[in-house]
Amino acid sequence: MSTLSDFNHQLLQFLSSSPTPFHAVSSMTELLINAGFIPLKENESWSLKDFQGYFITRNDSSIIAFTTGSQEYSKHGWRLVGAHTDSPCLKVKPNADLYQQNYWQLGVEVYGGALLNPWYDRDLSLAGRVTFLNSQKQVCSALINFEEPIAVIPSLAIHLDRNANKERSINPQTDIPPILSLIPEDNTNKPTLSKLLISHLNGAGYQDIKEILDYELSFYDSQTPALVGLNKEFIASARLDNLLSCFIGLHALLNSEYQKNEVPCLLVCNDHEEVGSQSHCGAQGPFLQQTLTRVMGCPITAAQVMANSLMISVDNAHGIHPNYADRHDANHGPILNKGPVIKQNCNQRYATNSETAAIYKWLSQQQQVPFQSFVVRTDMACGSTIGPITAGELGVRTLDIGVPTFAMHSPRELAGNQDGYILNNVLQAFFKTTELPS
Template sequence: MSTLSDFNQQLLQFLNASPTPFHAVSSMTELLINAGFIPLKENEDWSLKDFQGYFITRNDSSIIVFTTGNQQYTKHGWRFVGAHTDSPCLKVKPNADLYQQNYWQLGVEVYGGALLNPWYDRDLSLAGRVTFLNNQKQMCSTLINFEEPIAIIPSLAIHLDRNANKERSINPQTDIPPILGLIAEDSTEKPTLNKLLIDQLNSTGHQDIKEILDYELCFYDKQPPALVGLKKEFIASARLDNLLSCFIGLHALVNSDYQSNEVPCLLVCNDHEEVGSQSHCGAQGPFLQQTLTRIIGCPITTAKVMSDSLMISVDNAHGIHPNYADRHDANHGPILNHGPVIKQNCNQRYATNSETAAIYKWLSQQQNAPFQSFIVRTDMACGSTIGPITAGELGVKTLDIGVPTFAMHSPRELTGNQDGYTLNKVLQTFFKTPQLPS
């Protein structure tokens, strides 16, 4: 098993290499191939073998990873872990070019429930997927990542808005288009995003681009992930919600001794959770159900398997902020580095019930691992996860759990340096346990 230091260093590398869901899935694919997992394609027949690991992607932004065990799927049931690959961000509009006061800007949409204030005054880069027509008139798609800071959203100086610290609001249409550069006074041709994309792709080896057809691009904070604090007890990074959970689940599955483990295990990381999950690759779409149908076959057998299976939905939890402790229920304020958080809500915004919570506590006891509980204040609205959606789609018992986090949905979030590692160890135990308590 990796040490805490090794785990966190690998996590930081994964976060840095994954500025978009497309890049996250690409990073996971590389890790899986190196670990001996075999890629599958949806439009081909599958011939699965015992004690082997496989993975399949959809839309380049969602991934399902599974191990077959001895393929006696009704003997133990499945061990499921779910997470999501997307994070709130600023997505570039289709006709994005803006020219104002001799500045070149790009229009953006706000994806998900983003905290907008922290996007100001940051070194921004651009990444995503580009679809183009090549010189042979074939349609191709590729990932793009500028890596260097190419844009910024400057704040309005306080001299021009004396009430900024009291009541400044943000209009997402007019106030946040990033600035990419100045337009020269003698310029005869304005810069365009399409030309920028072609130049960038040409510089990275794509020499046969005839025309940019479309793109899915988002800006991201170029500041790399880091261990911070006097004793380096915190992890600061973009996209901890929810790439942290993706990495925890992947690391646990890859290290679950799948080549000798009889228990079939599966990790699903869906895109579009932050905007409701209803898409062909989201948790409310058919991706997971269709994949399980192909693996297990008979609907009757699938129903039997689900009755003995458990889904652990892993998504970050709200740690109690020392400056805003009154935003928490007094008895349910998770503290960073005090263990993963069991998330419960009687209105089914989380899918945890007393039995699934008890199973997680039992698994934690096997590792002598700490855990905490979270319930939102009764007078506040509660967020949700893929947990209730997946439970409803599959009819599988489900637990919602996550690592306590500050500044969720900011471009720079914060977690403890130990909680992810703790959850990883418990999930490894979960994957390798032949019989869960009932």
């Protein structure tokens, strides 16, 4: 088992290398291959072996990794863990080039429920997937990541908006297009996004680009993830929601001794959770169910397998903020580094019930680690996760759990340095548990 220090070091590396869902899946793919997992393709037949690990991707932004165990699926059921790869961000529009007041900017859309104010005055970079035509008229795609800061959204000076600290609002159409550069004074050879992408791809070894056909690009804060605080007890990073959960689930799966573990285990990390999950690679799409059906085969009774299975949906929880403690129910305010949070909601915004909560508490007690509970204030709306969606799609018992965080949906979020490691250890035990309480 890795130490807390090793776990957090690997986590920071993963966060840094994963500025978009495409890069997150690429990072996870590399880790899986290094651990001996075998890639599968959806358009090919599968021949699976006992005690082997496999993985499959869809849209380059969602991934399922699983271990077969003894392939006695109806006997043991599945140990399932789910998370999502996407985060709120600023996505570049299709016709993005803007030329205003001698500045080159890019038009953006707001993806998901982003906190917009923190995007101002940050060193922004750009990453995503680009699809292009080569000289042989072949359609190709490549991941792109500028890494260096290439853009900024400057705040309006307080001298020009004296009420900024009281009532400044943000118009997402007009107020947040990032600035990339000045336009040449002779107004010739204007910079364009297409030229920028071709130049960068050329530098990355793609020399045969005839035309940029399309792209899915996101701006991101280029400040690197870090341990912060007087005693380095916090993790500060972009995309903790929900790449932190993706890494925890993957790390637990890779360290579950799958080569001798009879129980079949699975990790699914879906894209598009932040915008409703309804896509061919989202949790409300058929990706997980189709994969499970292919793995188990037709003779297996799905209802019997699911009755012996458990899904743990992992997505960050709201830690109680010391400056805004009144936004929490007084008895349900999770504290950072006091353990993962069992998330409950009677209106099924979370899928946890008393039995699945009890199973997690039982697992935690076996590991002698703490846990906490979260219920949103009764007079406030509650967010949701892939948990209820997956429970409804598969008919599987489901638990919603998460690491407590601050500043959720900000370009820089904050979590404790111990909670992810604690949850990792519980999930490792979960993956190796042959019999769950019924």
